[in-house]
Structures are given as structure tokens and as C-alpha cells.
Amino acid sequence: MxxxxxxxxxxxxxxxxxxxxxxxxxxxxxxxxxxxxxxxxGAFVGNVAQDLGLEIQQLYDRNFMLTSxxxxxxxxxxxxxxxxxxxxxxxxxxxxxxxxxxxxxxxxILENPLAVYRGEVEILDVNDNTPTFSEGTIALQIAESMAPxxxxxxxxxxxxxxxxxxxxxxxxxxxxYFRLKTQTSxxxxxxxxLLLEKSLDREQKSSLRLVLTAIDGGIPQRSxxxxxxxxxxxxxxxxxxxxxxxxxxxxxxxAPLGSLVVTVKANDLDxxxxxxxxxxxxxxxxxxxxxxFSCDPYSGEIRTNRMLDFEKSTSYSLHLQAVxxxxxxxxxxxxxxxxxxxxxxxxxEIKVTSTTCKIMETVLPGTLITLVNVIxxxxxxxxxxxxxxxxxxxxxxxxxxxxxxxxITSEExxxxxxxxxxxxxxxxxFGSPSLSTNKTIQIVITxxxxxxxxxxxxxxxxxxxxxxxxxxxxxxxxATDLDMDQNxxxxxxxxxxxxxxxxISSFLSINALNGTIYALRSFDYEKLKTFQIHVQARDAxxxxxxxxxxxxxxxxxxxxxxxxxxxPSAQSGSASAExxxxxxxxxxxxTKIIATxxxxxxxxxxxxxxxxxxxxxxxxxxxxSGEIRTxxxxFESDTSMQTxxxxxxxxxxxxxxxxxxxxxxxxxNVTERITERNNLVSNSEYDSNLHLYLIxxxxxxxxxxxxxxxxxxxxxCKQEGTVTQxxxxxxxxxxxxxxxxxxxxxxxxxxxxxxxxxxxxxxVGETPHYxxxxxxxxxxxxxxxxxxCGRPTSQP
Ligand SMILES: *[C@@H]1O[C@H](CO)[C@@H](O)[C@H](O)[C@H]1NC(C)=O
Ligand SMILES: *[C@@H]1O[C@H](CO)[C@@H](O)[C@H](O)[C@H]1NC(C)=O
Numbered sequence: 001m002x003x004x005x006x007x008x009x010x011x012x013x014x015x016x017x018x019x020x021x022x023x024x025x026x027x028x029x030x031x032x033x034x035x036x037x038x039x040x041x042g043a044f045v046g047n048v049a050q051d052l053g054l055e056i057q058q059l060y061d062r063n064f065m066l067t068s069x070x071x072x073x074x075x076x077x078x079x080x081x082x083x084x085x086x087x088x089x090x091x092x093x094x095x096x097x098x099x100x101x102x103x104x105x106x107x108x109i110l111e112n113p114l115a116v117y118r119g120e121v122e123i124l125d126v127n128d129n130t131p132t133f134s135e136g137t138i139a140l141q142i143a144e145s146m147a148p149x150x151x152x153x154x155x156x157x158x159x160x161x162x163x164x165x166x167x168x169x170x171x172x173x174x175x176x177y178f179r180l181k182t183q184t185s186x187x188x189x190x191x192x193x194l195l196l197e198k199s200l201d202r203e204q205k206s207s208l209r210l211v212l213t214a215i216d217g218g219i220p221q222r223s224x225x226x227x228x229x230x231x232x233x234x235x236x237x238x239x240x241x242x243x244x245x246x247x248x249x250x251x252x253x254x255a256p257l258g259s260l261v262v263t264v265k266a267n268d269l270d271x272x273x274x275x276x277x278x279x280x281x282x283x284x285x286x287x288x289x290x291x292x293f294s295c296d297p298y299s300g301e302i303r304t305n306r307m308l309d310f311e312k313s314t315s316y317s318l319h320l321q322a323v324x325x326x327x328x329x330x331x332x333x334x335x336x337x338x339x340x341x342x343x344x345x346x347x348x349e350i351k352v353t354s355t356t357c358k359i360m361e362t363v364l365p366g367t368l369i370t371l372v373n374v375i376x377x378x379x380x381x382x383x384x385x386x387x388x389x390x391x392x393x394x395x396x397x398x399x400x401x402x403x404x405x406x407x408i409t410s411e412e413x414x415x416x417x418x419x420x421x422x423x424x425x426x427x428x429x430f431g432s433p434s435l436s437t438n439k440t441i442q443i444v445i446t447x448x449x450x451x452x453x454x455x456x457x458x459x460x461x462x463x464x465x466x467x468x469x470x471x472x473x474x475x476x477x478x479a480t481d482l483d484m485d486q487n488x489x490x491x492x493x494x495x496x497x498x499x500x501x502x503x504i505s506s507f508l509s510i511n512a513l514n515g516t517i518y519a520l521r522s523f524d525y526e527k528l529k530t531f532q533i534h535v536q537a538r539d540a541x542x543x544x545x546x547x548x549x550x551x552x553x554x555x556x557x558x559x560x561x562x563x564x565x566x567x568p569s570a571q572s573g574s575a576s577a578e579x580x581x582x583x584x585x586x587x588x589x590x591t592k593i594i595a596t597x598x599x600x601x602x603x604x605x606x607x608x609x610x611x612x613x614x615x616x617x618x619x620x621x622x623x624x625s626g627e628i629r630t631x632x633x634x635f636e637s638d639t640s641m642q643t644x645x646x647x648x649x650x651x652x653x654x655x656x657x658x659x660x661x662x663x664x665x666x667x668x669n670v671t672e673r674i675t676e677r678n679n680l681v682s683n684s685e686y687d688s689n690l691h692l693y694l695i696x697x698x699x700x701x702x703x704x705x706x707x708x709x710x711x712x713x714x715x716x717c718k719q720e721g722t723v724t725q726x727x728x729x730x731x732x733x734x735x736x737x738x739x740x741x742x743x744x745x746x747x748x749x750x751x752x753x754x755x756x757x758x759x760x761x762x763x764v765g766e767t768p769h770y771x772x773x774x775x776x777x778x779x780x781x782x783x784x785x786x787x788x789c790g791r792p793t794s795q796p
Contacts, residue, residue: 033084034122037092042085045075045121048108049082052117056082062110074104075121092123093160100162127218129160131167133226143233144202151181151193157214157224168217173210194228202232203269234271236326242266242334250339253310261293264300266322266332274326282333284319293318302336310342311377344382344431349375350439357441361415362448369443372397372405374427382431390424390438415445416482449487449541453479455549465556466525477515477551479537487541495534495548504533525557526598559652561598563606565660579665586632590619593626593660595648603652611647611659619644640666
């Protein structure tokens with residue numbers, strides 16, 4: 001500024017001079033100077049003496065004096081030359097402020113004669129001040145919604161200078177949005193306004209910085225600037241926008257609770273609360289889904305809230321919204337597609353129409369038992385299933401359609417061997433690891449009457465001692481039936497038959513319920529020795545099944561017959577008479593006692609003994625044969641009439657006996673009588689010869705007879721064709737004990753019994769000892785007879 005002031009001085013001197021010339025002519029007694037401000041100290045203002053027409057010499061004499069009201073300090077007068085100069089640098093603005101005309105008035109006083117000259121120094125403005133703004137930055141806040149055309153008054157710039165040196169114009173840095181509008185008022189003050197030309201967008205430009213320049217009109221021009229800082233106030237004019245329109249996510253169905261599905265993020269171009277977002281599910285998301293998933297309002301994390309299940313839903317669609325906090329708030333939308341990945345978490349399920357089944361044992365292989373449906377709620381390989389019957393049992397699965405099976409029988413069934421099955425169905429899927437499940441089906445095989453009652457043996461031997469009490473139970477026969485319940489209830493009956501032309505029902509009866517056989521009458525071994533009956537067992541099934549067994553009833557002998565003495569006959573009273581010669585020697589055969597016993601075996605084995613005699617020394621009897629012989633010679637002294645009591649006992653239990661009394665008389669002359677008795681009695685030699693002869697004759701006859709019988713039976717068998725050995729055709733072809741066989745039997749050894757119809761050989765214990773011989777009659781009738789095969793007891 002100092003420099004410019006100095007450089008300006010020359011120009012203003014010329015200017016001042018012109019005014020001075022002008023002033024000299026217009027104002028007498030009054031002088032006026034114009035000087036620019038800011039002149040250096042001592043600078044020439046005006047030649048007062050010259051201008052007033054005063055002599056230099058007078059000045060001093062007339063006490064030339066300068067007085068000033070106010071500007072004394074600024075100007076000075078040089079007495080020697082009468083020149084007015086600047087005493088002190090003048091700042092117009094300091095003296096006059098904004099006054100347009102600024103003068104410093106002074107008086108020049110001369111004495112001798114007193115003369116007062118008024119003078120003025122006009123201070124001319126020099127553009128030495130720059131327009132200034134009171135603040136370095138003007139801050140403006142303008143809402144982005146503001147409509148174009150709105151003006152924002154700005155503070156004017158101040159310039160100390162006046163006139164043209166004062167602020168003359170404003171400019172602003174170029175901007176798309178603003179321009180300046182100025183209006184000069186009457187007092188010359190320029191009002192400046194910022195005019196919005198185009199709507200602001202905070203999102204594009206959140207603030208603007210403009211430079212406002214004020215220019216004055218001086219030469220050279222001076223200018224001052226200030227910053228205008230425009231902050232664009234946000235308006236909630238932008239919606240929140242999600243990163244993706246659709247978020248895609250996938251989750252395994254066994255993901256634990258709280259698993260992160262996806263984190264959503266939305267952006268809002270607005271600012272402040274207008275950009276503060278809250279996330280939530282929108283109304284498009286059903287309440288169920290809102291329970292299944294959670295949404296963090298601030299972080300945007302979507303997490304599972306429930307366990308997922310691929311089998312319930314394979315995907316979910318969630319609608320989301322982000323709401324800003326503006327007023328009014330704006331909402332942005334997005335969607336999440338959650339795909340559920342299947343995990344093999346479901347074992348196959350086996351469904352059967354019923355878990356317990358009943359089938360008849362007679363069903364054919366391939367019979368449908370039940371329908372089986374297998375499902376697996378997984379998908380893909382996890383849901384592919386195989387199903388089988390676990391064990392090897394007579395059942396199998398047959399595929400009817402995918403995952404539908406039929407359980408059928410694969411073999412024939414038999415309730416009697418396996419009454420019940422547990423069919424375990426196993427199903428497994430192809431997932432990894434594979435899951436399996438099983439189901440048990442109870443199959444009850446129901447009974448069908450396919451088994452007849454079964455006797456433990458095809459035939460039985462039933463021993464019954466004769467003389468039994470009528471009504472006693474003699475035997476129990478049981479048959480078992482493998483079937484069950486009604487099909488196994490067995491009832492017994494005797495098959496129709498005759499025994500010796502008598503209905504069997506008069507002999508025996510059977511308890512239908514338990515097969516106990518009762519004798520209805522007393523049997524007599526001597527009349528009936530054995531017979532065969534057939535017992536039928538029948539079950540209660542529909543239709544009933546039956547079977548029969550043969551029962552050989554064998555009557556056992558009892559010692560119920562006492563020996564009967566056949567010879568000598570005792571018709572005349574209780575004794576028989578014998579006579580023998582006086583001369584009979586020792587061992588003389590007197591007689592032979594012949595006795596029979598209707599019983600058999602030991603019961604019929606007879607022993608002879610002398611029970612009582614007149615002279616015990618005279619006779620003895622052969623114990624087995626019953627032959628009575630003399631024990632010694634007969635003496636004269638012996639009583640001529642001897643009495644013998646012979647006791648015949650059998651070997652039964654208890655022993656039974658009979659006695660015979662024989663009167664023996666001695667005679668002197670017996671020659672004639674010997675001849676007479678020739679046939680009956682002989683000496684022992686003759687006697688034994690006769691015996692042998694008789695035995696041979698008897699044996700031959702018997703043999704001949706038996707051979708004839710055998711031939712006859714053989715012919716009969718041939719006529720009947722092939723003989724079936726069933727129970728009803730027991731007429732022939734059994735082993736026939738030959739008579740030799742019978743004759744050769746000996747006492748005291750174990751005997752073998754052969755029973756017709758059985759082919760069995762029964763060992764009979766020690767007592768009673770007898771053998772069963774087939775009598776010829778048995779070939780013709782249905783009855784068999786037991787015949788004692790002891791030693792022949794009779795002698796011809
Ligand atoms: C059937 O399943 C049970 C348990 O579910 C298991 O203990 C058993 O071993 C399975 N049986 C078979 C035959 O697979
Ligand atoms: C058979 O039944 C009868 C009559 O109920 C009974 O007396 C008898 O003891 C039974 N027999 C058997 C072997 O159970």
C-alpha cells in the first residue's frame with residue numbers, strides 16, 4: 001500500500017494543481033486544495049502565499065499563521081516559502097469514514113492588517129482498501145429438496161473506500177447449482193444473494209464450496225474473497241437397497257440350531273438416520289417361517305431358529321425388508337432362497353397292514369400274507385430302500401411296485417413242526433452311512449386236521465388173568481393227535497367184532513375219553529384163551545380222522561381147576577379096587593393113576609404121592625407118572641386088604657389136589673386073571689414096549705394130521721390171494737408151531753410166545769410156563785386159542 005501511495009502522488013499533484021487554478025479564479029479570499037490521501041510527509045499541497053498573492057517577505061512580518069479546526073496535525077505551512085505541505089500521512093477513511101466528501105479546513109491568519117483566509121484541503125479518496133468479508137467462510141445449509149429459484153442472502157463485503165473505490169461488483173466461482181444475484185440499493189449498497197438454479201442432490205454432492213469475490217471499482221481494482229460452504233442437508237429420498245435382489249443359501253438339514261443362513265446387507269444412499277437400517281422379515285414371510293428363522297435387525301444375520309427337516313420342506317423362501325429411520329421411513333426389499341440339503345437322517349419305515357397274521361397250515365406256497373410298504377423320507381440315495389426277510393424261513397418278499405411288497409409263503413407249512421414264525425423284515429437305505437430298520441411280523445399257523453390220532457404201537461398185548469371181576473379196567477390205550485384243540489381231541493371206540501359168535505360189546509367196553517378198556521365179564525381161560533379186538537381212535541376235527549390198533553387180549557391161566565382123576569375110576573363110592581397075586585415080586589406094577597387138570601402149564605403139572613396107606617412099606621408111587629408098584633415082596637403076614645390114598649396135586653399157586661382111594665387085595669391064584677388082565681396089566685418089560693409103541697403111533701398120527709392141516713391152510717391162503725397183513729385178515733399165514741415143536745417143549749426153560757397178527761415174539765417169564773400153539777381152528781375162525789404144550793398127560 002505504501003508503494004502504491006507513493007507512486008500515485010505525482011498524478012495527484014497534477015490533479016491538485018488544476019483544482020488550484022480553478023479555485024484562484026472562483027474564490028477570493030478563500031483557497032481550496034485537493035490532495036489525494038496517503039501522501040507522504042512533507043509532500044506539497046499548495047503554495048498559499050502565491051495563491052493569496054502575498055509577498056514572501058510579508059509573511060514573516062505579518063505573522064503568517066495557520067490554524068486548523070481539526071486537520072492541524074495533517075498539514076503544515078512553510079513560512080519561508082508559504083507552501084502548504086503534508087505534516088502527517090492522511091488516511092481519508094480515518095478522518096471521514098464513509099463520507100464521500102472529505103475536507104480539512106484551515107484558516108490562514110495575517111496580522112498587520114489582520115486578514116483571515118479560509119482554506120480547505122479536500123482529501124481525495126485513493127483506492128487503498130480491499131473489499132473484505134466479515135467472515136472467512138460463509139456456511140450455508142441447504143436441504144436437497146429445496147426447489148430451484150430460492151435465494152439465500154449473503155453478507156456483503158465491506159470496502160473502506162468510497163465512491164468508485166467502494167465495492168462495485170461480486171463474482172462467484174462457477175457452479176452448476178448456483179448463481180449470484182445482486183441488487184444495488186439507492187444508497188449504493190449492493191445486496192448480494194445466492195440463487196439456487198438447480199436442485200441439489202446430497203447423494204451426488206453432499207457439500208459445495210464456492211468462492212465469493214467482491215470487487216471494488218478503483219483503479220487498480222481491489223478484490224476480497226470469502227468461502228461459501230454449502231452443506232446439502234439430507235432428505236430421505238433414497239430407499240435402502242440390498243446387495244442382492246435374491247440371496248441364495250443352502251443348509252444341511254441337520255444344521256444345528258442357530259446356524260447362519262446368510263448375512264444380508266442393504267445400503268441407503270441417504271445420510272444419518274435416513275441411512276440407519278433395521279432388517280426384518282416382511283409381511284410376505286409367513287409367521288411359521290418367522291419362527292423357523294431369526295433375523296438380527298442390526299447385523300442382518302439370518303439364522304435358523306428351529307431344526308430343519310428336508311422331508312418337510314426342501315426349500316424356504318424368506319422375504320426381507322430393510323427400513324431406514326427417516327421420516328417417513330423408506331423400505332427396501334429382498335428375498336432369501338434357502339435350499340435344504342438332504343442328510344440321511346431318516347431310517348426307512350416299514351409299514352405292514354398287520355403285525356400279527358394267522359394262516360392255515362395247508363396254504364400253498366405263494367399265498368399272500370400281508371402287504372408291506374417301505375418308505376424313507378430322505379431323498380436320492382438316502383431314500384432308496386431295499387427290504388428283505390432276515391432269516392431263512394418259509395416266507396419271502398415279492399415286489400409289487402416300488403417300495404411295495406407282498407409277504408408270501410415260499411414253502412409248505414406244517415403247524416405241527418413250527419406253529420409260529422417271527423418274520424423279521426429288514427429295510428435299509430443306500431445312504432452313507434446306511435440306516436436300517438426292522439419289523440417283526442408274528443405269523444401264527446392255524447391248525448388244520450391233517451393228522452390222524454396215532455397209537456404208540458400198531459398192536460398191543462393185553463394180559464388178563466382169568467376169573468377177573470366184571471367191570472375191572474384191564475388196559476389203557478392212548479393215541480395222540482399232533483393237531484391241536486378240537487382236531488386233537490381223541491375219542492376211542494371198539495370196532496365191531498364178534499368173539500365166539502358173541503358181540504364184543506358184551507365182553508369189553510372202552511372209555512371213549514381216555515381209552516381205558518374194561519372187562520365186562522369174567523373170563524375163563526379154559527374157554528377162551530385169546531382174542532383180538534380193534535380199537536379205533538378218532539379225533540374231533542371236521543372231517544374227523546381216525547386210526548385203529550389191534551389189541552390182543554391174552555387171558556392168563558389161574559389155578560382154578562383141581563386135578564381130576566380119570567383112572568382108576570371111582571364110580572363105586574370113593575374107592576376103586578385092585579387085586580394082585582400074592583406072589584408078586586418087588587416092583588410089581590399095580591396100577592397107574594391117570595389124572596388131568598383143566599388148567600395149563602404148571603397149574604396142570606401133576607405130582608402123585610401116597611397120602612395114606614395101610615402099610616407104607618409095601619407100595620410106592622412114581623411121583624411124575626403115577627405108577628404104583630410094589631416096594632417089596634408080599635409076605636404072608638401082610639394084611640390081605642390094603643388101602644392106599646393117593647394124593648394128586650398140581651403145581652399151581654395155591655396147589656390144588658385130589659385124592660383117590662384104592663383098595664388092593666392079595667389073591668392066591670391069579671393065573672386066569674393074569675390072562676384076563678393081559679391087555680391092561682403086564683410085567684414091566686411088556687409095559688415099556690407098549691408105551692414106546694403107543695407114543696410112536698400117536699406121534700405119527702399127529703404129524704400126519706398136522707401136515708394135512710398145514711396143506712389145507714396153505715391152499716386157503718393162496719385162494720385169498722396176496723394176503724395183506726392188516727388187522728382184519730388175520731386168518732392165516734402166521735407161523736405155525738409144528739406139533740414137533742410143541743411136543744419138544746420142556747418145562748423150566750424160558751418159553752417163546754408167538755402171537756398171530758403181530759409177528760412178534762414175546763418172552764414170557766418164569767411163571768406161568770406155557771407156549772402158545774396155533775390150533776387148527778384158528779385158521780378158520782377169528783379166534784385163537786392157547787393150548788398148553790406140556791408133556792402129554794394122558795396115556796392110551
Ligand atoms: C432290529 O432292530 C433292533 C433295534 O431297533 C436291533 O436291536 C435288532 O438287532 C434288529 N434285528 C435285526 C434282525 O436286524
Ligand atoms: C379214564 O376215565 C375213568 C372215568 O373217568 C377213570 O376212572 C379212569 O381212571 C381213567 N383212566 C385213565 C388211564 O386216566
